[in-house]
Amino acid sequence: MNFRIGNLFRELSYSMRRSPSLFIGTLVTIFISLLALGSGIIVGQAVDSATERWKDDVEFIVFLNPDASDAETSSVTNKLQSSPEIDRFTFVDKEAAFVEFQSMFRDSDQIRESVAIADMPPSFRIVPENPESDVVETLADGFRDDPGVFEVVAAVDTIKDIENFSDKVNLVFLWVGIALLLSALLLVYNTIRTTIFARRREVEVMRLVGASNWYIRLPFMIEGVLQGLLGGALTLPVFRVWNNFLASLGAGDGLALLADLRAPDRNLIWIWVAMTALGAIIGMVASAFALSRFLDV
Amino acid sequence: MIKLENVSKVYKGDVVALRNVTCEIQKGEFVFLVGPSGSGKSTFMRLLNKEENPDNGVIYVAGKDIGRLSGWRVPFLRRNIGCIFQDFKLLDNRTVSQNVAFALEVIGRPRHVISTQVPAILELVGLSKKADNYPEELSGGEQQRVSIARAFVNRPLILLADEPTGNLDPATSVGIMKLLDRINKTGTTVVMATHDRGIVDTMRKRVIELDHGNLARDQARGVYE
Numbered sequence: 001m002n003f004r005i006g007n008l009f010r011e012l013s014y015s016m017r018r019s020p021s022l023f024i025g026t027l028v029t030i031f032i033s034l035l036a037l038g039s040g041i042i043v044g045q046a047v048d049s050a051t052e053r054w055k056d057d058v059e060f061i062v063f064l065n066p067d068a069s070d071a072e073t074s075s076v077t078n079k080l081q082s083s084p085e086i087d088r089f090t091f092v093d094k095e096a097a098f099v100e101f102q103s104m105f106r107d108s109d110q111i112r113e114s115v116a117i118a119d120m121p122p123s124f125r126i127v128p129e130n131p132e133s134d135v136v137e138t139l140a141d142g143f144r145d146d147p148g149v150f151e152v153v154a155a156v157d158t159i160k161d162i163e164n165f166s167d168k169v170n171l172v173f174l175w176v177g178i179a180l181l182l183s184a185l186l187l188v189y190n191t192i193r194t195t196i197f198a199r200r201r202e203v204e205v206m207r208l209v210g211a212s213n214w215y216i217r218l219p220f221m222i223e224g225v226l227q228g229l230l231g232g233a234l235t236l237p238v239f240r241v242w243n244n245f246l247a248s249l250g251a252g253d254g255l256a257l258l259a260d261l262r263a264p265d266r267n268l269i270w271i272w273v274a275m276t277a278l279g280a281i282i283g284m285v286a287s288a289f290a291l292s293r294f295l296d297v
Numbered sequence: 298m299i300k301l302e303n304v305s306k307v308y309k310g311d312v313v314a315l316r317n318v319t320c321e322i323q324k325g326e327f328v329f330l331v332g333p334s335g336s337g338k339s340t341f342m343r344l345l346n347k348e349e350n351p352d353n354g355v356i357y358v359a360g361k362d363i364g365r366l367s368g369w370r371v372p373f374l375r376r377n378i379g380c381i382f383q384d385f386k387l388l389d390n391r392t393v394s395q396n397v398a399f400a401l402e403v404i405g406r407p408r409h410v411i412s413t414q415v416p417a418i419l420e421l422v423g424l425s426k427k428a429d430n431y432p433e434e435l436s437g438g439e440q441q442r443v444s445i446a447r448a449f450v451n452r453p454l455i456l457l458a459d460e461p462t463g464n465l466d467p468a469t470s471v472g473i474m475k476l477l478d479r480i481n482k483t484g485t486t487v488v489m490a491t492h493d494r495g496i497v498d499t500m501r502k503r504v505i506e507l508d509h510g511n512l513a514r515d516q517a518r519g520v521y522e
Contacts, residue, residue: 202388208346209451210376211403213369 016223018198019191023227026187030231030282033180034275038235039242040173041271045263046246047166049104059128060140060154063121066094072148073122079146080124085139089126097122121150162261181282184231188224188286195220196294203295217291224287225280232279236272243268298324298455298486299345304354306340306510314340315351316510322488324454327481329497330490331521332507338490341507342457345488346378347371359454376404379448379456379485383463385440387432393443394419394428400447418450422476438469442476449480456480458489462496470496494521 016023064073080089092100097120105111128139140154196203206216247262263271299322306314315337322328330338343349344356347363356363359377366374387396394415401411419425422442432440441461448456458477462470474496481487491497497504497520504519505512 201386205386205388205399205447206403207348207372208375208380208386209400209403209447210372210374212372215403215405 019194022191022194026184026191026227027231029180029187030184030228030279031234033177033184034232034279035235035238036173036180037177037278038239038271038275040170040177042239042243042263042268043166043173043246044170045267045271046243046261047162049264050261051163059131059136060126060152062124062126062140062143062149063151063153064123064148065150066119066121068122068148068150072146076124076143076146076148079143080126083139085129085135087127087129089124092123092125094118094120094122181278184228185282185286188227188283189290191227192220192224192287192290193294195223196290217295220291220295221284221287224283224290226283228279228281228283229276230279232272232276235275239268239272298322298326298359299488300357301344302355302357304344304351304356306337306344306349306351313337313510315344315507317354318507318510318512319354320505320512320515322486324486325481325484327478327487327500327502328489329500329502329504329519330488330507331492331497331504332513334492335509336507337510338507339459340510342380342459342488342490345455345457346375346380372404376451377454379451379453381441381444381448381456381458381461383460385432385444387440387443387447389432392429392431393424393435396432396443397446397450400450404451406451414450418446421449421479422446436469437465438472441465441469441473445473445476445480449485453485455486455488458487458491460491461489462491462493467495474500497521 062076064076077091080086094117098115098117101115101120102112126139128136130136136154140152143149144152203216243262249261301318301320304318305316308314318337318341330341332338340349344351345358347366350364358374361374363374388399391399397415397418398411401414406414416425416428419428422445424439424442424446427435427439432443435443441464445461456477461477462473465473470493477487477489478500501518501520504514504516504521506514506516506522
């Protein structure tokens with residue numbers, strides 16, 4: 001495969017100059033579809049990160065004092081074991097609490113560095129038989145005044161609402177994203193098809209003088225991939241705005257129990273990389289499909 | 298250089314383009330392919346550069362059975378075969394020299410080779426002064442010269458000309474034929490399909506006549522009919 005990069009770019013810029021509206025329209029559709037998919041993932045991750053302590057049906061948490069004695073700890077354990085209203089519970093010791101804390105505040109070095117393992121309160125994560133909120137509330141109250149207990153928090157309705165809301169939002173984003181991705185696929189396919197048609201004379205001459213199949217195909221292929229890549233790349237700033245908006249929601253009074261309603265920055269980059277790669281794959285698949293149908297080499 | 302053995306080609310609807318054609322063309326020969334429209338001349342040419350494949354028979358080009366050529370090697374076959382057409386097939390948005398250079402660029406020839414070969418071939422076809430003109434600024438005869446320059450700039454072993462004078466007046470046609478004759482004298486095998494009785498009768502080259510896909514006549518130093 002012998003060709004010069006300069007030639008390749010000349011071929012490539014041809015279709016962008018020839019029909020910019022088609023090129024831009026395709027780009028925008030890819031952008032919006034990837035934005036929808038990525039936003040769904042961000043909402044899901046933000047909620048997961050904020051409600052990490054409440055997964056696996058945990059309804060209330062009993063935090064012990066960091067300096068609670070072994071006797072105090074085993075007294076609470078015995079109370080939990082003997083209560084018929086408790087389905088199951090898990091004990092999170094200081095070390096595990098520290099790891100969880102570090103993960104919850106992974107984007108804030110200042111907060112993470114301000115605590116040591118010794119400062120962490122051990123806790124019991126409790127799943128009652130009956131998840132009704134007033135039953136949970138009564139149960140939780142029963143531990144509040146026990147010796148060694150620092151605080152008891154229940155999964156208030158807000159958290160459940162947020163989890164439900166997040167599931168629904170995810171589903172909507174997912175389906176909108178998939179529908180838009182399909183139309184992006186068709187648009188790339190049509191763009192490439194139009195480009196092939198506009199350049200049929202050149203393609204014909206290239207074939208006649210013996211240009212290799214890849215020399216002929218590559219510019220079309222790259223055009224499709226480039227549209228996908230650009231569409232994906234543009235999502236990052238919007239993802240950031242979106243994530244900050246979520247964080248501002250989490251800062252409201254009703255959600256004070258939530259650590260931080262936002263996707264971790266590190267994950268944001270990964271979501272962006274994944275969306276950009278997905279865009280490139282879509283561009284490649286669509287152009288390969290168009291080439292196999294409309295370009296006879 | 299070219300050898301056909303019992304070659305047949307039938308299109309959809311039982312349209313017979315070629316039927317059991319066997320013939321051999323030596324290196325450096327100049328051959329006219331004559332016959333009425335639909336007699337199989339164009340199919341004959343298209344089979345030689347593997348734009349189509351025969352239904353039966355074997356075709357050898359430069360000693361190779363091109364039926365056994367895998368897809369990725371077809372471009373290399375085509376680099377040895379120049380093609381010119383009645384409608385020139387020039388690129389309107391490129392100048393004369395860019396049109397010729399295009400043929401070298403797309404097969405990856407280095408820039409210094411292109412910059413020496415393009416002016417040389419334009420000199421050969423007598424278009425040095427029009428190098429920077431666009432095709433639409435040229436006469437039909439000049440456009441055909443550009444197309445010949447493009448087909449020949451890579452020094453192919455074979456030149457296929459499908460009615461190259463079909464759109465040109467008789468005087469211009471003579472100029473084109475002189476050019477093809479010169480190219481033939483350099484050792485390039487020329488196969489030219491034509492309806493032009495005057496040209497065939499004047500040049501007195503080998504004539505292969507096709508009729509409804511059958512090889513009707515193969516005559517050295519022949520005439521049109």
